Each structure stands twice: as structure tokens, then as C-alpha cells.
Amino acid sequence: MRIEEYISSLPPSIISGDDVQLLDDSLRDIFRFADLGKNDVFYHLGCGTGNSLVIAEKEFGARSVGIDIDVKKIEKAKKTTRGLEKSQVRCEDILESDISDATVILFWFSDTTVTEIMMEKFSKLDKARIITIFDPLPWVLPSKVNFPYILHSTPLKTTKTLKDQIRAVFDTECIDFTTAWEHAERYTKAIGSPDAGNDRFLTILQTVTIWINAKKLGLSCTEEMPDPIKAYVEILRNFFNIEVKHLLE
Secondary structure, three states: EEHHHHHHOEEEEEEHHOOOOHHEEEEEEEHHHOOOOOEEEEEEEEOOOOOHHHHHHHHOOEEEEEOOHHHHHHHHHHHHHOOOOOOEEOOOOOOOOOOOOOOEEEOOOOOOOHHHHHHHHHHHHOEEEEEEEEEOOOOOOOOOOOOEEEEEEOOOOEOOOHHHHHHHHHHOOOOOHHHHHHHHHHHHHHHHOOOOHHHHHHHHHHHHHHHHHHOOOOOOOOOOOOOHHHHHHHHHHHHHHHEEEHHOO
């Protein structure tokens, strides 16, 4: 099947990230990356179990706010954060939430409609740091990158070309197999998985996707597909029945 068919066959909660919980160590990496401190107001949009709020307050001294539309997750987050002095959880739609006092925001959503609406909210924030994972905010140049974590400072600095944005994210003029693989592996390690087999599959899939996207933008280091990418393409076809070559057409 084509990769688009494979992705559409996955549960919506997987695609949206609703069922993906970041590891505590990954959250700590994000907070260090964002220079989170006692003077910050941290917002986790789609806070899930609320672990991020506990770490943000207890280990970094920040006041934290968790927002999630899922009632069951909010109930769990309330239990997780019980006893915190400076933090709260809110069962709300992030599209309607007031985030005007935020100084640090963790935003990991793949829905383009959600992102477009949130961009309007982000653009109104003064001196806030918005962290995304793997993908930057659309048409925005990152202020700092420790892939897969990408930080955007307000006022947001926009760009007219995807090439400039990709160069800023990957910190390179062209993307070869090694660059694609290293960044794919960083992403896999950051989101974590109890199943090592799934981790290997995700790394292969992301490596191929990164290189193909670079090729389509004219940012691959070579016109020809590198041999390791060819091998990964064959692995996806033969072992997972996923076809990606058409993406280069």
C-alpha cells in the first residue's frame, strides 16, 4: 500500500499524538532546552497525564498550566498534580483557551486546522517560547533547535520559503542519508517506545521521509537516491508492504 494509505489506516489518536506520552526524561530535555525557570508560566497544550506539570513545577520552579479536551485525561492529570502549589489543569479546547500569560508553551499537534488557529494566538504573545517536536511552526524560522525539539520565540520570525526553514531546522545546506538518519533516530529516542521493533520501523520510515522531502525541495546532497535510502525503501516495501517511491514522482 502507499504510505498515505498506511497512515490513514492508523487510529486517529495515533496520528494526532493523543495517545503518545512523552517520557519524563524527554520532558526534562525540553525544559532545559527552553531554559524553563521559576519566573516562567509553562503551558502544556494537550497535557495528557500531567507529568509535565509536575516536573515543570517541582524540578524547574515554574508555574504550569495543563490543558486537554479529554475529560478522562484531565481527571488523571488532576490526580497526578495533586499537591502542587503553583499549577493547574483545565478541561478546555485549546482553540478557545486563554493562554495570554504563557511564557513557555509545549505544542505538539499535527492537525493543520488546529495549528493555523493557534498561530493567531501565538502571534499575540509577548516574549514567549513555543516548543514543537519534529515539525516547526508553519512558515516560521526557529530561534533555536535541538532536534527534534524546535523553539520559536515571539515575535515570530516568518519566512517565505520552505527551503530556508528546513535549512534552519537541520542546520545544513543539504541533506544526505547520514543527516536524515541521525535526525530520525533523535526523534525516535525522544518520543520513546516500549517496543524496540516499532522504534526501528519509525526510524526507517522517518529517515526515508526526511530525505524524500529534502529531494523534492531541492535540498538533497545528491540527485541520485543514496544506497542506504534505497535499502530502506526496499525494507518498507518488502517487510511492511509500504510504498514510498511515488512520492518522488
